[in-house]
Amino acid sequence: MKLKTVFVLMLSLLLFFSVIAAAEEKEELLVSALYFETDIREALNDLMLQSGVSIIADDTVQGLVTLDLEDVSLEKALQMVLLSGGYSYRRFDDYYLVSMADPRSPAFRHMAESRNIKLKYITTSEARDLLPAFYDPFLRGSEERNEITITATPTIIENFIEEVNKIDSMPQQIEVQVVVTEISSDLVKEYGANLFEYLSEVIPPEENRDRFSYNNDSIEVSWYGSPERILANLRALEQNEQLEIKADPRIIVQNRGTGNLFIGEEQVIILEPEDASARLERVEVGISLEVSPRIIGDDEIELNIAPSISHFTEEMDQRLRIRRSEISSTIYTKNNETLVMAGMTIENRRDNVRKVPILGDIPLIRWLFRQETNEDTERELFIFITTEIVNPSV
Numbered sequence: 001m002k003l004k005t006v007f008v009l010m011l012s013l014l015l016f017f018s019v020i021a022a023a024e025e026k027e028e029l030l031v032s033a034l035y036f037e038t039d040i041r042e043a044l045n046d047l048m049l050q051s052g053v054s055i056i057a058d059d060t061v062q063g064l065v066t067l068d069l070e071d072v073s074l075e076k077a078l079q080m081v082l083l084s085g086g087y088s089y090r091r092f093d094d095y096y097l098v099s100m101a102d103p104r105s106p107a108f109r110h111m112a113e114s115r116n117i118k119l120k121y122i123t124t125s126e127a128r129d130l131l132p133a134f135y136d137p138f139l140r141g142s143e144e145r146n147e148i149t150i151t152a153t154p155t156i157i158e159n160f161i162e163e164v165n166k167i168d169s170m171p172q173q174i175e176v177q178v179v180v181t182e183i184s185s186d187l188v189k190e191y192g193a194n195l196f197e198y199l200s201e202v203i204p205p206e207e208n209r210d211r212f213s214y215n216n217d218s219i220e221v222s223w224y225g226s227p228e229r230i231l232a233n234l235r236a237l238e239q240n241e242q243l244e245i246k247a248d249p250r251i252i253v254q255n256r257g258t259g260n261l262f263i264g265e266e267q268v269i270i271l272e273p274e275d276a277s278a279r280l281e282r283v284e285v286g287i288s289l290e291v292s293p294r295i296i297g298d299d300e301i302e303l304n305i306a307p308s309i310s311h312f313t314e315e316m317d318q319r320l321r322i323r324r325s326e327i328s329s330t331i332y333t334k335n336n337e338t339l340v341m342a343g344m345t346i347e348n349r350r351d352n353v354r355k356v357p358i359l360g361d362i363p364l365i366r367w368l369f370r371q372e373t374n375e376d377t378e379r380e381l382f383i384f385i386t387t388e389i390v391n392p393s394v
């Protein structure tokens with residue numbers, strides 16, 4: 001009884017797999033043919049007779065084909081026959097429709113389907129500029145929704161999606177670290193071009209890593225070394241009161257994008273013009289920075305940078321004055337290389353008044369009881385810029 005049950009089960013499995021194999025064999029129709037300058041429509045009729053599957057071609061299908069087919073599937077034979085004329089086919093339940101893949105073709109609406117593609121990182125206009133012009137007749141775009149709609153045959157749609165995935169990817173990013181310092185002009189004059197060698201001696205450089213390259217003409221310095229070691233050197237000098245670190249921000253900017261930084265304070269002042277009513281005005285003073293990086297090689301970066309520094313000054317006439325220093329430059333740097341921008345001098349004038357109370361304010365005789373001194377100081381602004389290419393996460 002048990003053997004009989006096993007036999008019946010094995011026979012059932014054999015019949016099941018035989019049916020599947022027969023179905024696959026029936027589905028995978030093979031054809032063979034030799035065509036020499038044969039009319040495409042005649043070739044399609046021949047394939048229809050061999051396979052027993054109806055093939056309908058519209059009026060746009062014409063031309064000649066030369067081809068040798070030997071035991072190839074029907075769909076592969078269709079692809080090879082139609083390739084030379086740029087025709088496409090689409091399979092329906094029990095027949096194939098062949099036509100020109102062109103919206104102007106009468107049968108195109110039966111051949112085509114539509115697909116909406118939402119773009120992530122690029123705009124529709126950018127996508128259409130980057131994609132092959134072949135796809136233009138099939139596309140519609142919405143700038144507001146940042147979507148592209150393609151109406152074409154399934155094969156063209158699949159190829160189009162592959163093309164879009166290649167260009168619609170997360171752009172590279174650049175991390176920009178900026179250390180803004182003020183150094184006494186006396187120290188700069190004392191060491192001159194050797195100043196940066198003096199800065200590097202605070203913490204001994206690592207062998208084959210830290211080195212300086214100084215260009216006296218453009219007042220730019222290349223410092224090859226880790227940003228952490230550079231910042232450690234500067235902080236050591238700050239403790240010795242030889243320089244002052246005003247800011248050391250980091251900002252991540254998209255490749256070919258623009259980043260802005262501002263570190264400082266905002267004050268509200270009252271303006272009272274002689275011929276107009278008073279109004280409030282907001283004034284910002286501090287350090288602002290605008291950077292626009294562009295990757296131009298495997299590890300080379302073009303950096304447009306525009307730093308600005310401003311501060312209030314103390315004047316005897318009680319007027320609010322703001323001193324501002326700003327530069328704009330385009331520099332080229334390597335990945336993880338530190339450049340130094342210099343050449344901005346910050347002048348500050350401080351007016352000190354020492355007087356005897358009451359007597360120092362009496363007109364005519366107050367000059368006998370007060371002493372006024374002016375103190376002028378100069379400091380050089382040095383900006384240390386380190387750029388690092390950040391690979392976007394997938």
